Amino acid sequence: MRPCVPEASSLATAVRTKSNAQASCPACYLAATAESLEVFHGISLYGCTSCDLHFWHPVGKPDAAWYEMAYQGRDHRPMPLEPGHRFFLADPLAPKCGRLLDIGCGVGNFLAAARDIGFETTGVEFDRAAVSFAQQHYGLQRVFAMRPEIFRAMEPGAQFDVVTFFEVLEHQDEPTRFLNTAKELLAPNGFVALSVPNRDRWQKGVEPLDYPPNHLTRWSPAALRNFLESNGFEILSLRQESLNVRRAAQVLSAGLRTGLVSRVAGERPPTLTDLAEMSSDEMQDAMKRLSERRGHRVAAWLAHSKSLAMIPSAALLLPYLRWQGETGLYLYCLARRKQHVSSPARWH
Numbered sequence: 001m002r003p004c005v006p007e008a009s010s011l012a013t014a015v016r017t018k019s020n021a022q023a024s025c026p027a028c029y030l031a032a033t034a035e036s037l038e039v040f041h042g043i044s045l046y047g048c049t050s051c052d053l054h055f056w057h058p059v060g061k062p063d064a065a066w067y068e069m070a071y072q073g074r075d076h077r078p079m080p081l082e083p084g085h086r087f088f089l090a091d092p093l094a095p096k097c098g099r100l101l102d103i104g105c106g107v108g109n110f111l112a113a114a115r116d117i118g119f120e121t122t123g124v125e126f127d128r129a130a131v132s133f134a135q136q137h138y139g140l141q142r143v144f145a146m147r148p149e150i151f152r153a154m155e156p157g158a159q160f161d162v163v164t165f166f167e168v169l170e171h172q173d174e175p176t177r178f179l180n181t182a183k184e185l186l187a188p189n190g191f192v193a194l195s196v197p198n199r200d201r202w203q204k205g206v207e208p209l210d211y212p213p214n215h216l217t218r219w220s221p222a223a224l225r226n227f228l229e230s231n232g233f234e235i236l237s238l239r240q241e242s243l244n245v246r247r248a249a250q251v252l253s254a255g256l257r258t259g260l261v262s263r264v265a266g267e268r269p270p271t272l273t274d275l276a277e278m279s280s281d282e283m284q285d286a287m288k289r290l291s292e293r294r295g296h297r298v299a300a301w302l303a304h305s306k307s308l309a310m311i312p313s314a315a316l317l318l319p320y321l322r323w324q325g326e327t328g329l330y331l332y333c334l335a336r337r338k339q340h341v342s343s344p345a346r347w348h
């Protein structure tokens with residue numbers, strides 16, 4: 001029987017890994033000089049002393065099948081717009097029309113909203129079920145189930161006025177390579193807009209989604225600014241989501257562990273880390289068992305109720321937390337590609 005807790009190092013060998021050579025920052029390529037900040041299943045988290053990015057090493061991005069399995073709860077129903085989507089749509093510095101490509105477009109909720117205000121929209125997404133939903137539910141024609149680099153090869157001349165990638169960058173093992181692909185699809189002087197989880201947010205304890213193989217990097221405002229500026233972009237907006245009552249209640253609820261939810265759930269549900277170690281068939285079996293277990297549905301309801309119960313306390317605490325400078329979950333950024341400036345001619 002498979003152990004509930006993965007063996008040390010097993011995650012590192014389960015996903016596509018890079019060599020165990022010395023860790024170097026995947027954004028600025030400086031070798032890690034300090035001790036690791038944290039170790040998780042044999043993978044270390046390092047903080048770059050040059051660009052401020054936190055990154056896991058050695059680890060690689062899981063394949064499309066893992067994303068389809070891990071995110072299957074979000075690929076067959078309309079989803080509300082995320083904070084990053086809303087910030088972009090309301091950003092006075094962002095364009096309001098033109099050709100827009102959304103990388104990791106999910107079920108197409110943001111693409112539909114962008115189309116409705118005047119953008120000519122295209123999306124790419126790993127998850128085939130999400131792509132199918134985007135086409136059928138929102139009537140989006142140009143949504144493709146493929147990686148962005150495959151899309152670029154398929155439409156070599158395609159150029160977009162805006163390339164967006166909301167909650168995508170933190171999943172990349174090679175963020176610079178990913179940004180280069182986005183740049184190749186971007187018109188001269190074009191915009192990128194994105195959001196990532198804010199590493200400096202208010203939180204208590206461990207957030208399981210923030211670990212490999214789900215998130216491979218952790219971004220601060222400084223890390224994001226350094227990354228985009230060093231890759232030829234000018235930052236137009238950089239916004240930390242403010243802490244709201246709902247998020248504060250979730251954090252308080254997570255910090256208040258009673259054990260009741262786990263007892264009701266019975267067998268521990270597989271984490272995203274567990275899923276990374278399973279074969280495709282094992283993943284399907286595990287998720288099917290989970291969906292059939294009444295205990296897990298009750299546990300999910302209990303967890304939700306517990307968070308709701310924390311709202312009065314969160315509302316009381318919120319002014320103090322904001323005064324302390326505590327922020328919400330997301331970091332949003334709008335940046336514009338700088339025009340290439342050639343070196344001035346020299347007299348000889």
Ligand SMILES: [Zn+2]
Nearest residue numbers: 025028048051
């Ligand atoms: Zn760096």
